[in-house]
Amino acid sequence: MSINISELISTPFKEETFEVPIDMEAYESMGDKFPFRKKENLVLTVSNIGTRKIHLKGHWQGELGIPCDRCLEEVAVPLAVEIDEDIDLSSEDSDEDADNSYIEESNIDTDALINHEILIRFPMKTLCRKNCKGICLKCGKNLNLGECGCDRTSLDPRMAAIQDIFKNFKEV
Ligand SMILES: [Zn+2]
Ligand SMILES: [Zn+2]
Structure with a gap:
């Protein structure tokens, strides 16, 4: 899904809350595919906080199927994502480190946003049980x-x- 924020950007102090489904069926990373076992809608509040500056606040929950590191049996791993950040859209091309690759022009790509959040939170180790x-x-x-x-x-x-x-x- 894509959220168009052009009106939000051009209207001072405007704030809007969106509830959108996540379309992707799996989280993909470096050639590996992890299917979603559960995914809630993303609830995202976008606020205009200045000239080409917005604030994102939102939450999302889901469950990813990740193979156990030892026996490869798929484990249901719950994920909870809290989003709370200021984004300066004017610095988009000047700042190479800007983490807002999920915003293109005046659209927030919500799948790309969740993908980015999962990447940060992806578990280093997954075991089906402690003593697998x-x-x-x-x-x-x-x-x-x-x-x-x-x-x-x-x-x-x-x-x-x-x-x-x-x-x-x-x-x-
Ligand atoms: Zn195992
Ligand atoms: Zn054997």
Whole structure:
């Protein structure tokens, strides 16, 4: 969705609240796609606070499906976004660091805004449970569901090196 703010920008002290749905079905980052399991409407209040200056205040909640770092099972991760910022639209091209890439001309791209907010809040680590056992690197079984019976001792190359040393000892 796109919110047109041209009237807001040209009318001093004008304030308006918008409630808009988020259209994207997944959050995409560096080639990875994380589907939304839940997404609420974005409620965003835009205020004119000076010449080409606006204030954004809003909130949004959703849930993202992110694979567990160890077993790859999808985990529902809740996200709560609070937006509270001043934006100077006149500095758009002079300030390279300006974080308002989601505003183009007189339109706020609400999907791009939420995308930007999720990027900042994206969890560094996602586990389905604190003590997730992960998957067997040999057969791929989810070890939270039980042991698979594979011999995994030889999978770690460092372990294999140590075992070779012991073997050589025996042979001497
Ligand atoms: Zn897991
Ligand atoms: Zn296995």
